[in-house]
Each structure stands twice: as structure tokens, then as C-alpha cells.
Amino acid sequence: MATFFxxxxxxxxxxxxxxxxxxxxxxxxxxxxxxxxxxxIFGKSIGTSKQALLRKVTIVASVVFMISALGLAI
Known part of the structure; x- marks a missing residue:
């Protein structure tokens, strides 16, 4: 289980x-x-949708990181 985390x-x-x-x-x-x-250069709608996607990916990755860190600590 530790290897998985x-x-x-x-x-x-x-x-x-x-x-x-x-x-x-x-x-x-x-x-x-x-x-x-x-x-x-890129247009406002393309930049905001890219930024929104990156923001969501960052949030999900940080939550998974914290859960895996807690899983390793237990």
C-alpha cells in the first residue's frame, strides 16, 4: 500500500x-x-479557458498530493 501512495x-x-x-x-x-x-495575440477566450483548465488541474493535483502524503504518513 505504501508503494501505491x-x-x-x-x-x-x-x-x-x-x-x-x-x-x-x-x-x-x-x-x-x-x-x-x-x-x-491569443485572444481572451482561449487564454481564459486554458487558465481555467490549468487552475482545475492544479487544484486536483494538490488534493491528490495531500491525500497521498497523508496516506504515506499513516
């Missing part, structure tokens, strides 16, 4: 890392002059 934790941690790295920053940063330049 260890593998589940490994997979969920990798998915969590990738999903967090793929999300766009909510801050514009130093190089954003003109504001909203990314919206004009």
Missing part, C-alpha cells in the same frame, strides 16, 4: 509542478509595456 505522490507532484509552471503570471512585470499585449 508513493507512486501516486510522485505522479501528482510532477503534474503539480508542470501545471504551476504553465500558468501565466497575474502580474505584468517589468517588460509589460502597453498592457494586454498577450490578449491581442
Amino acid at each position: 508513493a507512486v501516486l505522490m510522485l505522479i501528482s507532484s510532477l503534474v503539480l509542478i508542470v501545471s504551476v509552471l504553465m500558468q501565466e503570471s497575474k502580474q505584468e512585470g517589468l517588460g509589460a509595456i502597453g498592457g494586454g499585449a498577450t490578449d491581442s
